[in-house]
Amino acid sequence: MAPQRVDTANLTPTELNERSKAVTARRIQLQTRLYSLRSQRTLSVLTPAPPVTPPSSPGASQVSTIPDSADAAASLDTKILSYALSRSKAITAHTLSNLYRIAGVTTFSAREATGETLLGLRFEVFSRGKRRFLTPVYVLVDLKPTEKGGTPVFVVARHSAPAFLGVVELAGRYLPPKGKQDLTRFVREVNRRVGRWRRRVDAAERFKQIAVAVGKAETVEVDDEVALLVIKWKSGAEANCRVDERGEVVKVVVKSRKGARNAEAEGQMKGKLAGLAARLQWEHPESL
Structure with a gap:
């Protein structure tokens, strides 16, 4: 059926706006239908169509083998949403990693084979010459109980820093087994030495x-x-x-x-x- 010609010369601005909205809605509806038909065609190419069984008698009902367009469109929408969700999670994780690296120092929990949980300190290493982050320096700190039920103290269990950075020396200065401990100053000093070395x-x-x-x-x-x-x-x-x-x-x-x-x-x-x-x-x- 040929489209009807509408004389818009005598229409008011409000009527023109309403007709424009209707045309836009119709265009979106047709595009959706086109995408649905294209997805059906792609699925039919990838998946062989089941054989058509002729009716047993002229009066028997005919069963259509054409896939439901609504189901195909829903399947396509599910794939698109799944891909968008996976990309969103990947981008969020990458952004969060960048924020952690900008901070310079981050903490995490590290579980030993014995089941003991240690406090992990991660010191970022950035190379201005290479313009990228390098392998971080890690320090694992354990919270050890003291004799006679006193306040637990921090003890450096392991670290990946080069020996010349003096992590053990700094632990003896800021995390003494007896006396006041200052974990914040220990972290700041290690971070300062790592940055200056790089x-x-x-x-x-x-x-x-x-x-x-x-x-x-x-x-x-x-x-x-x-x-x-x-x-x-x-x-x-x-x-x-x-x-x-x-x-x-x-x-x-x-x-x-x-x-x-x-x-x-x-x-x-x-x-x-x-x-x-x-x-x-x-x-x-x-x-x-």
């Missing part, structure tokens, strides 16, 4: 990249703690730099091939490790 590592890696790129030094060696930096030039000169916890080059010894000290170079190299290449007036490559 910044020293980033500065040392950056310096090595520049040294190799400009070809000014033959080798650059640094220890895991980034407390000692050794630079060897092609001329045979060598510099031994002592780096403190804050990332400052505090002591420098520069010797030529013959063993003569270079006081001017030693003074020039003192300062922030992150700015050592600039103080040596090494050209900064644009690609780094």
Whole structure:
């Protein structure tokens, strides 16, 4: 049946608005029906249709093999909602993980094989050079009862921090077995040391990249703690730099091939490790 032509010249704005709403509703209804038919077609392609059994007699009832459009549409809606729900949960978990990492320190419960529950401390490690989070540092703390039924005390059971960060030393200072314990200050100090260590590592890696790129030094060696930096030039000169916890080059010894000290170079190299290449007036490559 051909659609009827409606003269809208004499319609009021209110009537035009009502007709517009009706047309929109009809369009949505037709689109829904189209999606339903498409889903039926997809299902019929994937699933072979059951054979049609002819009626036993001309008067027997005919059974249709066409799937119900309402059931197909409901199945499609269920799949869409299930996918949307799974994606929403994944996004929520990822966002929550990012919030925890931004906080820097988070706590969790860790259960031992013996059934004992420990307090877990997770310290995030972020690399500015690599622009991503690295493997966290974990510290597990146990709450041990004291003799004669006193107040339980915190004891560091295990940790994954490098030995040079001094977690055991900090536990002895802020979590003594006898005396007042300060778990908050212990956590803050561990977090501070972890952050400073990672910044020293980033500065040392950056310096090595520049040294190799400009070809000014033959080798650059640094220890895991980034407390000692050794630079060897092609001329045979060598510099031994002592780096403190804050990332400052505090002591420098520069010797030529013959063993003569270079006081001017030693003074020039003192300062922030992150700015050592600039103080040596090494050209900064644009690609780094």
